[in-house]
Amino acid sequence: MKNLLKIFVCVIFVWGCSTPKYLSAPKDFKNHxxxxxxxxxxxxxxxxxxxxxxxxxxxxxxxxxxxxxxxxxxxxxxxxxxxxxxxxTSDNQKKLNTWAGLLNINSLVHGYFMVFSLPINLVSTYSTSIHARGAYRMKIxxxxxxxxxxxxxxxxxxxxxxxxxxxxx
The missing domain is CATH 2.30.30 (SH3 type barrels.)
Known part of the structure; x- marks a missing residue:
């Protein structure tokens, strides 16, 4: 169980490392x-x-x-x-992903309640990493x-x- 949890945490961290290189950040959009x-x-x-x-x-x-x-x-x-x-969708995806990842370490101080808080934090990290690397899009x-x-x-x-x-x- 512990090994599976370690693998899951590593996958969540790696997931947040990819952003579209061809899109500009919102702050740079006016100069694009x-x-x-x-x-x-x-x-x-x-x-x-x-x-x-x-x-x-x-x-x-x-x-x-x-x-x-x-x-x-x-x-x-x-x-x-x-x-x-x-x-x-974000000017600084790395910073957002770093803070979302550090949120999981916060679960260590919860003692026995870590059983509840760690899965919730992992899900929020996953969600944050998806939205951080996403793009603002308009449908045609x-x-x-x-x-x-x-x-x-x-x-x-x-x-x-x-x-x-x-x-x-």
Whole structure:
């Protein structure tokens, strides 16, 4: 039982160590020069993809996927599900995860009541780590309509004619 508890505590600590590297913190959002990111699924592919919004037109959207460096174009009708990822939910995820993890040590001073307080603290640590590394997102079309998406693109008025889209990274 003790070994299982030690493993569970280690898993909880490791869980909180990953945050999306492509999103800016809320305090840096006003200086962000790239487009926001779109988390989407197409009708053909059921896997979830994440890409920077480069350009939005009436019938299609141009995206730069996080995993590769080539711009893709997707028709509006081909998108099954989409969220605009605005920023991280916290300015300092590491600090939040550290304090949530230290909360578990607090259970040691509870004596026999540790049997009750430790599981509650572990659950709160898990919950905190999930929310700390999360992103503030807006659902399309509930929170943001298609015709408003251009505001979140790197090129809100479209890619200028002088720019070769193959050079955008």
């Amino acid at each position: 020069v790239k487009g926001l990111y779109l988390e989407y699924t197409t009708k053909k592919s059921h896997s979830r993809e994440i890409a920077e919004i480069i350009e939005v037109k009436d019938k299609y959207i141009k995206l730069l996927p996080v995993k590769n460096e080539k711009i893709i174009s997707i028709k509006q009708n081909d998108i099954k599900y989409a969220h605009v990822l605005v920023s991280l 079309p509930d929170d943001v309509k298609w015709h408003e998406l251009h505001k979140f693109a790197r090129f809100p008025q479209g890619i200028p004619e002088l720019i070769d889209e193959n050079l955008i990274k």
